[in-house]
Amino acid sequence: MTDPHALFADWMAEATKTEPNDPNAMCLATATPDGRPSARMVLLKGQDARGFVFYTNLDSRKGGELAANPRAALCFHWKTLARSVRVEGPVEPVTAEEADAYFATRARPSRIGAWASKQSRPLEGRWALEKAVAEYTLKFGLGEIPRPPHWSGFRVLPERIEFWRDMPFRLHERRVFHRTDEGWREELLYP
Numbered sequence: 001m002t003d004p005h006a007l008f009a010d011w012m013a014e015a016t017k018t019e020p021n022d023p024n025a026m027c028l029a030t031a032t033p034d035g036r037p038s039a040r041m042v043l044l045k046g047q048d049a050r051g052f053v054f055y056t057n058l059d060s061r062k063g064g065e066l067a068a069n070p071r072a073a074l075c076f077h078w079k080t081l082a083r084s085v086r087v088e089g090p091v092e093p094v095t096a097e098e099a100d101a102y103f104a105t106r107a108r109p110s111r112i113g114a115w116a117s118k119q120s121r122p123l124e125g126r127w128a129l130e131k132a133v134a135e136y137t138l139k140f141g142l143g144e145i146p147r148p149p150h151w152s153g154f155r156v157l158p159e160r161i162e163f164w165r166d167m168p169f170r171l172h173e174r175r176v177f178h179r180t181d182e183g184w185r186e187e188l189l190y191p
Helices: 004-018 061-068 096-105 108-116 126-140
Strands: 025-031 037-043 046-048 051-057 071-078 083-093 151-156 160-165 173-180 183-189
Touching: 004 046, 004 071, 004 083, 004 160, 025 051, 025 061, 037 051, 037 061, 051 061, 051 083, 051 096, 071 151, 096 151, 108 126
Parallel strands: none
Antiparallel strands: 025 037, 025 071, 046 051, 051 151, 071 083, 083 151, 083 160, 160 173, 173 183
């Protein structure tokens, strides 16, 4: 049986070679507290046998939706490879150590932006964001920029992973892996 995490890593490695922009881009779908779907593009920042990691402002719309309903779906689409991967499962916060370590790798302007942006809330005008960026740039000067308390990450713990490959005459290949107590169970689906 194939390990879906190893298969994903292989596909991501291929996409990194062929996709012109952001091969780690994925659509993240959450649900509002009353069950309405909500989707947006984010970047995958880590993947291993535990799950798929992304980072965000916890006060953002997605942060609030995940706090209220900690389940998500991801969709990767690599047009150059004619492949996609869908992931579904519960979501857990990353550890503070993981968030700190990733935050430290971000470019300095991105770290300033994490402090300055009130993500998903109304913006009076572009000047308000630029003013906040200038204020935090002055505040931190040349010193270290700590991770804001409202900024961290989430790990999607996959219960289901589907690999889709384009095939001639729309007879696509669909391989689905379901997590069980014994490991992963694989099945094929009709296209």
